[in-house]
Amino acid sequence: MRLSSLLGQRRNGRGRPLHWTDIAAYAYLALGVVLMFGPVLWLVLSSFKTQSALLEFPPSLLPFAQVEVTVPGQPQKLPLFRVTLPDGSVRELAQVRRVGLIAQMVDPANPAQQFRVAIDKREPVRQIALATENYSEPLQRFAFLRFLSNSVFVTLVATLITLLINSMAAYGLAVYQFPGKQAATLAVIGTLMIPVTIILVPVYLVVTELGLTNSLWAVILPGAATPTGVFLLRQYMLTLPKDLIEAARMDKASEWQIYWRIVMPLTLPALAVLAIFSIMWRWNEFLWPLAVLTKTEVYTLQIALNAFQGELQTQWHYLLAMTVVTLIPVALVFVFLQRFITTGIGSTGMK
Amino acid sequence: MRGMQRLIGVRRMAYMFLLPNFVFFGLFVFLPIGINVVFSVTGGTALFPSQRPYVGGEQFAYLFDCGSYLDPASCREDHFWRGVANTAKFIVFQVTAMVLFSLVTALILNMKIRGRGFFRAVYFFPVLLSPVVVALIWKWILQRDGLLNAAITTLGGQKILFFVDPGWAMFWAVFVSVWAHMGFYTLILLAGLQAIPADLYEAAEMDATPRWRVLTYITLPLLWPNMIVVIVLALIKGAQTFDEVFVLTGGGPGTATLMIVQYIYETAFSSQVQNFGLAAAASVVLGAVLFVLTLLQFAAARRKEV
Numbered sequence: 001m002r003l004s005s006l007l008g009q010r011r012n013g014r015g016r017p018l019h020w021t022d023i024a025a026y027a028y029l030a031l032g033v034v035l036m037f038g039p040v041l042w043l044v045l046s047s048f049k050t051q052s053a054l055l056e057f058p059p060s061l062l063p064f065a066q067v068e069v070t071v072p073g074q075p076q077k078l079p080l081f082r083v084t085l086p087d088g089s090v091r092e093l094a095q096v097r098r099v100g101l102i103a104q105m106v107d108p109a110n111p112a113q114q115f116r117v118a119i120d121k122r123e124p125v126r127q128i129a130l131a132t133e134n135y136s137e138p139l140q141r142f143a144f145l146r147f148l149s150n151s152v153f154v155t156l157v158a159t160l161i162t163l164l165i166n167s168m169a170a171y172g173l174a175v176y177q178f179p180g181k182q183a184a185t186l187a188v189i190g191t192l193m194i195p196v197t198i199i200l201v202p203v204y205l206v207v208t209e210l211g212l213t214n215s216l217w218a219v220i221l222p223g224a225a226t227p228t229g230v231f232l233l234r235q236y237m238l239t240l241p242k243d244l245i246e247a248a249r250m251d252k253a254s255e256w257q258i259y260w261r262i263v264m265p266l267t268l269p270a271l272a273v274l275a276i277f278s279i280m281w282r283w284n285e286f287l288w289p290l291a292v293l294t295k296t297e298v299y300t301l302q303i304a305l306n307a308f309q310g311e312l313q314t315q316w317h318y319l320l321a322m323t324v325v326t327l328i329p330v331a332l333v334f335v336f337l338q339r340f341i342t343t344g345i346g347s348t349g350m351k
Numbered sequence: 352m353r354g355m356q357r358l359i360g361v362r363r364m365a366y367m368f369l370l371p372n373f374v375f376f377g378l379f380v381f382l383p384i385g386i387n388v389v390f391s392v393t394g395g396t397a398l399f400p401s402q403r404p405y406v407g408g409e410q411f412a413y414l415f416d417c418g419s420y421l422d423p424a425s426c427r428e429d430h431f432w433r434g435v436a437n438t439a440k441f442i443v444f445q446v447t448a449m450v451l452f453s454l455v456t457a458l459i460l461n462m463k464i465r466g467r468g469f470f471r472a473v474y475f476f477p478v479l480l481s482p483v484v485v486a487l488i489w490k491w492i493l494q495r496d497g498l499l500n501a502a503i504t505t506l507g508g509q510k511i512l513f514f515v516d517p518g519w520a521m522f523w524a525v526f527v528s529v530w531a532h533m534g535f536y537t538l539i540l541l542a543g544l545q546a547i548p549a550d551l552y553e554a555a556e557m558d559a560t561p562r563w564r565v566l567t568y569i570t571l572p573l574l575w576p577n578m579i580v581v582i583v584l585a586l587i588k589g590a591q592t593f594d595e596v597f598v599l600t601g602g603g604p605g606t607a608t609l610m611i612v613q614y615i616y617e618t619a620f621s622s623q624v625q626n627f628g629l630a631a632a633a634s635v636v637l638g639a640v641l642f643v644l645t646l647l648q649f650a651a652a653r654r655k656e657v
Binding site: 198203230291302 | 356361362367371372373376378379382383386387398401440452456459468471472474476477480481486487489490491492496497498500530534562575579587593598614619620627635637645
């Protein structure tokens, strides 16, 4: 019923019949939802599977785990199976041990009663179980918290520095007339198009000269001055009324006070946008930290994940869980950004 | 600060405000550009320019020492040329697919459909993900016992080792890259579509113009400036491709998905002998290509304004 009313919506609200392109469009969008969200959902579901469940082929959709029961008289928990007995009845039995093709089983309710069952006559009893140890164990085993806090530190400090120095520069360019203004603006635009890729080696040299190798500051500082940020803030500050600044000068406010007390609060919307972008850039950054951080203790999450995927090929359960953690801030930003997206970040040409 | 202001005057306070940002620009952008050029004409293994012997155009000559430029195997630095060839191949497929899919998506998202905001967000979502996460998600799906192979075997096919077959590895490199970034380009095209005056469509509807004619005579021609922006941006990003592909395939199998940036990174940082001079020379070549593409972009942007 819902679907038919959805599909039945006519273009322009007029009485036109449903065109085949409308149907194709909805099919495309449905496929898009599966293709765009599906992989991420699959990652999250997989991250809650136990190591043995991950090795299953074909994989099950939900994280299942075999039920284990405590049987009186047995030292360990025993896996539970649904067994078809020779008389045709079906019972749930716990497996004590397996010898060749025969499993020795007991009834959990009545441990004295033993069965010998051919292994193809039993089916594991499974229930949905979240393997939260995938998340908790890496915390103890691989300094995961260290990488997490490195990433958080880099992201927060870099974003604060970026907001401060970019807004200062934007204020300088937006409010004053001074010799060299054109050149300064050009320099900002000029750096817009220079990716870290092509100055990788010399930036490494500068960072080494400053004695910053294998320090988080080596990641924080080089990207702190972003031309995009200066540009965005400048454009916004240009729209603020000039009288406001003049009035403040009349009242003997210093230039710094005008910037800090008057212009900055009014620029908050633009600062928020830049903050979101800076957080995304910094959290996701890969090539530069990869080049400049070589000691494990200063790894950011992204670098640690990449290093892990080489070492832990067989330990996907940890890798997937850590990947999901890396995804969390992004998901939060996404929820926050959704409004902006519909109104079009595209027009500002930012990423 | 007030003392400073008294000292240099109100007008010159602009310099004080610009100073911190430009110190950073200077140290980490302008200075490195200069050093990069110096590096590219010096040899040896030292990191500091003063300890590096001048070799002139030797690094470039070494890079360009090729029997035939179309055959990477005939070059002395065959990895560089494999990187060039792979990047070129990657760009051709990726830009084509990117333009095609983001165009179709933008056209559909521009229709009057329910839940438009939601669908736009859906396609934009992967843009926010880090390249490492993107690559790991797909690696997980594409591995030997992964979801895709499960689907293939359920349908009666044979498991495919996607990262062992060079053709498949390149295909997935392109696919994953398009998956991760098409939302961004879709937004640019969507912005263009919304700038097309509505009365054009109303006039077309009055004349009962068929839909495909509306598309080819109104929508596409008016969208062309945005299309150029998308194409050039995708070219620039394509030439810089590194992270996703690197984490997804490691450049393999063999050198089948080794890109130029990976070549530069490995030459400078992760090979046995850190060859900064050669890496710098390669990055100067890459920089020249990007510069040309950037000029193209400015030309495109200017035409858009007219």
